[in-house]
Amino acid sequence: MAESNTEQPNGASTTPAAPPLTTYTPRYIDIGINLADPIFRGRYHGKSRHPDDLKGVVGRAVEVGCTKLIVTGSSFKSSRDALKLTKEFPGTVFATAGIHPCSSSIFSPSHHKHHDESQSEGEDEAEHTPACGPDPTKPILDGDGVDHARSATIIADLATLITQARTTTTTSSSSSSPSPSPGLVAFGEFGLDYDRLHYCSKEVQLHSFSVQLALAASLSPQLPLFLHSRAAHADFVRLLKEAFGPRLERLERGGVVHSFTGTAEEMRELMDLGLYIGINGCSFKTAENCAVVRGVELERLMIETDGPWCEVRPSHEGWKYLVELEVKAKAAAAAAAAAEADAAAAAAESAVPPEGQEGHGEAGQPERKQRPKKQQQQQQGKKNQKKEPEVPERYNVVKKEKWEEGAMVKGRNEPCTIERIAKIVAGIKGVSVEEVCEAAWANTVKVFGVDS
Numbered sequence: 001m002a003e004s005n006t007e008q009p010n011g012a013s014t015t016p017a018a019p020p021l022t023t024y025t026p027r028y029i030d031i032g033i034n035l036a037d038p039i040f041r042g043r044y045h046g047k048s049r050h051p052d053d054l055k056g057v058v059g060r061a062v063e064v065g066c067t068k069l070i071v072t073g074s075s076f077k078s079s080r081d082a083l084k085l086t087k088e089f090p091g092t093v094f095a096t097a098g099i100h101p102c103s104s105s106i107f108s109p110s111h112h113k114h115h116d117e118s119q120s121e122g123e124d125e126a127e128h129t130p131a132c133g134p135d136p137t138k139p140i141l142d143g144d145g146v147d148h149a150r151s152a153t154i155i156a157d158l159a160t161l162i163t164q165a166r167t168t169t170t171t172s173s174s175s176s177s178p179s180p181s182p183g184l185v186a187f188g189e190f191g192l193d194y195d196r197l198h199y200c201s202k203e204v205q206l207h208s209f210s211v212q213l214a215l216a217a218s219l220s221p222q223l224p225l226f227l228h229s230r231a232a233h234a235d236f237v238r239l240l241k242e243a244f245g246p247r248l249e250r251l252e253r254g255g256v257v258h259s260f261t262g263t264a265e266e267m268r269e270l271m272d273l274g275l276y277i278g279i280n281g282c283s284f285k286t287a288e289n290c291a292v293v294r295g296v297e298l299e300r301l302m303i304e305t306d307g308p309w310c311e312v313r314p315s316h317e318g319w320k321y322l323v324e325l326e327v328k329a330k331a332a333a334a335a336a337a338a339a340e341a342d343a344a345a346a347a348a349e350s351a352v353p354p355e356g357q358e359g360h361g362e363a364g365q366p367e368r369k370q371r372p373k374k375q376q377q378q379q380q381g382k383k384n385q386k387k388e389p390e391v392p393e394r395y396n397v398v399k400k401e402k403w404e405e406g407a408m409v410k411g412r413n414e415p416c417t418i419e420r421i422a423k424i425v426a427g428i429k430g431v432s433v434e435e436v437c438e439a440a441w442a443n444t445v446k447v448f449g450v451d452s
């Protein structure tokens with residue numbers, strides 16, 4: 001669907017028999033990446049385990065074609081940190097600002113710290129944001145409701161944070177990037193998460209979502225919304241409609257419901273309301289999840305990693321599409337090599353070397369000129385012997401204790417893995433990776449304006 005460069009790598013003109021080798025270079029925007037999490041600075045649960053490798057993480061993302069990263073703000077602190085990152089990586093990193101349902105206990109009187117943790121002591125303790133991460137070890141007290149005076153202050157402070165962020169654009173300090181980029185591109189992450197009421201009660205979550213929606217609706221101009229909804233669909237849609245109208249007709253810039261794991265009906269309703277669906281590794285866990293992904297229209301699709309969480313695992317239903325793709329790629333490569341060898345053999349047979357140049361061509365040709373048949377057969381044999389086809393890692397993966405420069409850390413998902421999301425979506429939907437990438441790119445640019 002998008003223009004792609006179909007010229008062959010060696011510049012040779014294609015013959016009808018040639019395999020459909022396109023040189024499409026995928027491009028990705030990770031719409032949900034928690035780069036403000038200290039884990040990307042080598043800090044795990046308040047303890048430093050390895051050097052700060054955030055630059056490496058961003059570098060790997062850019063290397064695979066993920067050139068735009070929308071960093072999730074899910075609390076005051078992480079929103080501020082995300083905004084700081086937009087200055088560190090102008091034109092590459094963009095930010096959202098909001099209060100995640102799992103961070104919404106700040107609205108409750110039992111919350112004993114200042115809601116803006118960057119203004120209070122003991123940051124180390126509070127620096128690991130829960131967001132979509134694993135469950136906490138200590139449950140929070142339930143049943144003490146909403147502190148309304150505190151709530152008014154929180155919303156006023158969030159409004160100030162947003163206003164300040166919107167009045168500053170990011171420019172490169174090195175002056176090599178003259179055009180300023182918007183730092184803040186969305187309101188959120190916010191919403192409802194009834195799977196994790198141990199972070200924050202339903203009552204407080206509903207309050208947090210509702211007052212933030214009112215703030216989002218009052219902004220002039222509005223920001224697009226970055227939304228989270230988990231096991232809370234009916235309340236989620238009801239509150240959205242209360243804020244923006246029954247058809248969300250007052251929602252000026254649209255929004256995305258990220259990390260989608262709901263049902264096909266829920267997804268349909270969100271798409272009908274004009275919302276986009278964010279797909280990450282959590283969306284591929286079961287066969288039912290994958291069936292839902294199959295129904296996401298390309299015009300409504302966005303992709304994300306939600307790193308450091310939500311990586312695609314071999315136990316996930318979606319993993320098999322990566323394996324399938326790998327098998328296909330290997331078969332295609334073997335077929336191409338065989339065809340090339342045949343063509344080379346035929347050419348060698350019919351070729352009459354020009355006078356005085358005998359023997360020259362052979363030395364000057366790349367090694368693939370004469371591939372012995374035996375070698376091909378060996379390759380085929382090896383392929384057939386392999387019991388479990390593996391999905392290769394693009395980068396080395398090491399445990400955090402054995403951290404090394406240039407390697408990914410085991411268990412810490414990062415944006416360069418977004419290529420897997422695109423591949424799996426393509427496999428599930430039976431479309432090309434190019435179609436997935438280009439659709440998601442266009443949708444994201446349209447809503448968040450990150451291509452300026």
Ligand SMILES: [Zn+2]
Nearest residue numbers: 131132228259
């Ligand atoms: Zn989320």
